[in-house]
Amino acid sequence: MxxxxxxxxxxxxxxxxxRTVTSIMxxxxxxxxxxxxxxxxxxxxxxxxxxxxxxxxxxxARLGKPFVKLYKEERESIVMLLIDMSSSLKxxxxxxxxxxxAAEVASVLAFNAIKNSDKVGAIFFTDQVxxxxxxxxxxxxxxxxxxxxxxFLPQGKGTNISEALDYLAKISKKRSFVFVLxxxxxxxxxxxxxxxxxxxxxxxxxxYDKGTFELPxxxxxxxxxxxTSKEIxxxxxxxxxxxxxxxxxxxxxxxxxxxxxKAKSDVIELExxxxxxxxxxxxxxxxxxxxx
Numbered sequence: 309m310x311x312x313x314x315x316x317x318x319x320x321x322x323x324x325x326x327r328t329v330t331s332i333m334x335x336x337x338x339x340x341x342x343x344x345x346x347x348x349x350x351x352x353x354x355x356x357x358x359x360x361x362x363x364x365x366x367x368x369a370r371l372g373k374p375f376v377k378l379y380k381e382e383r384e385s386i387v388m389l390l391i392d393m394s395s396s397l398k399x400x401x402x403x404x405x406x407x408x409x410a411a412e413v414a415s416v417l418a419f420n421a422i423k424n425s426d427k428v429g430a431i432f433f434t435d436q437v438x439x440x441x442x443x444x445x446x447x448x449x450x451x452x453x454x455x456x457x458x459x460f461l462p463q464g465k466g467t468n469i470s471e472a473l474d475y476l477a478k479i480s481k482k483r484s485f486v487f488v489l490x491x492x493x494x495x496x497x498x499x500x501x502x503x504x505x506x507x508x509x510x511x512x513x514x515x516y517d518k519g520t521f522e523l524p525x526x527x528x529x530x531x532x533x534x535x536t537s538k539e540i541x542x543x544x545x546x547x548x549x550x551x552x553x554x555x556x557x558x559x560x561x562x563x564x565x566x567x568x569x570k571a572k573s574d575v576i577e578l579e580x581x582x583x584x585x586x587x588x589x590x591x592x593x594x595x596x597x598x599x600x
Contacts, residue, residue, distance in 0.1 A: 314458050317408070322454055325415035326447075328585040329423055333592065337420035340595040341385060341485055351375045386443050386482055387421040388508075389414050389430040390472050391457060392490035393438055395465040395535045401519030403581040409515050410489045411457040412584045417487055418450040432456065433472035434464030440479065466535045469497040473504050480508065489513045492564040493535065501571040512568050512575035514561075521557045522550070 310318075329337075351364050354374035367375045391414060397407035418428045422445060429443030430453050439460060441453060469490065476486065477500075486508045501510060568575040576591050578584065 310455070310459055318451075318454050318458055321408075321412050321415050322451060325412065325419050325450075328416055329419040333416075333420060333585070333589060336589060336592045336596070338424045340592050341387075341420075341424070341426075350378050352378060385421070385424070385426040386480075386484040387417060387426055387428050388443065388476060388480065388484045388486045389417065389428065389453070390476065390486060390488045390490075391430055391432050392434075392467060392469075392488075393432045393457075393460065393462040394434045394467040394490075394493070396467065396491055396493050397515070399517060399520070400580055401517055403517070406491055406515045406517060406580055407457065409578060409580050409584060410513075411454055413487075413489055413513055413515070413578065413588070414457065415450065415454050416584055416588055418453060419447075422447060422450060428453065430456070431472055431476060432460060432462065433468065433475075434462045435466035435468040435471070436464050437471055437475045438462045438464065440475075443484075467492075467494040469494045470500040473497065473500040476508070477504050484508045486510045487513055489515065491515050493560075495563075498567050498570060501567065501573065505571050505573055510568075510571065510573040512564070512573065513578060514564055514575055515578050515580065516561065517580045521554050 351367050352375065354363060354368075354376050358376050362376045362378075364375050364377045391410055393407070397410060398405050400406055400408070403409075414430070421428045425445070427443035427445055428449060430439075430441040431437060432439040432441075439456065441456065467490065469488065469492070472488070486504070488510065490512070492512070492514055504510060565575055565577075574591070574595075576587060578587050
């Protein structure tokens with residue numbers, strides 16, 4: 309049985325996300341996430357003015373006169389949510405744990421997709437793929453995804469983004485919009501990102517907490533790694549240690565951005581204290597300007 313306080317959180321995010329999509333993002337998602345591609349329909353004889361790029365040379369050679377390929381737009385898109393369930397998402401300072409922001413982002417994206425008659429699926433991952441929810445339509449399906457984020461108990465603690473991307477490549481037959489929701493405390497996934505980018509559009513949602521970048525000014529403190537349980541002691545009053553700690557965290561943050569840049573994929577930066585709706589709306593508008 310789901311505890312009452314968890315049910316309350318699920319309902320709050322479900323209702324808030326639905327209202328956000330209806331009142332703030334109406335039409336914005338649809339204008340930038342159109343049909344996921346085009347599919348072949350038929351060939352017909354070439355007509356003057358047709359683009360030579362769509363000539364089917366094999367058919368033309370066989371029939372002795374030029375023919376062109378005709379395509380139709382796939383109006384229905386598939387949105388896949390790759391959701392990081394590793395232990396580090398439990399971290400949070402003043403604005404709650406990162407996984408709650410992940411749940412809200414997933415909910416807003418799912419509501420946008422459903423409103424646009426798209427299907428939504430999800431993959432939960434840690435250092436392994438934990439759960440696969442096949443793409444479906446309907447608000448009830450969104451409820452299930454949000455509920456699973458709050459109630460699912462993963463086996464792993466670490467993060468393996470390559471594992472999740474490789475799994476998606478195996479099970480996804482149609483081109484999809486893929487949102488990877490994570491704090492990206494991982495490395496070595498650039499190759500997988502580039503491979504899957506050949507078929508799908510990948511968008512990273514990097515969820516981070518400002519508290520990650522600074523040591524508390526409390527003398528000797530011990531920090532515990534959520535994913536490895538390793539503990540390290542720091543002198544919080546030591547300015548040099550403070551600077552080195554921040555530099556290391558900022559370096560990893562930048563490295564994540566660089567990885568997505570090299571893979572020619574977008575990444576949305578979301579701080580836990582920021583508005584999810586404002587952050588996503590800003591990205592939607594950025595995509596819209598780029599598509600013009």
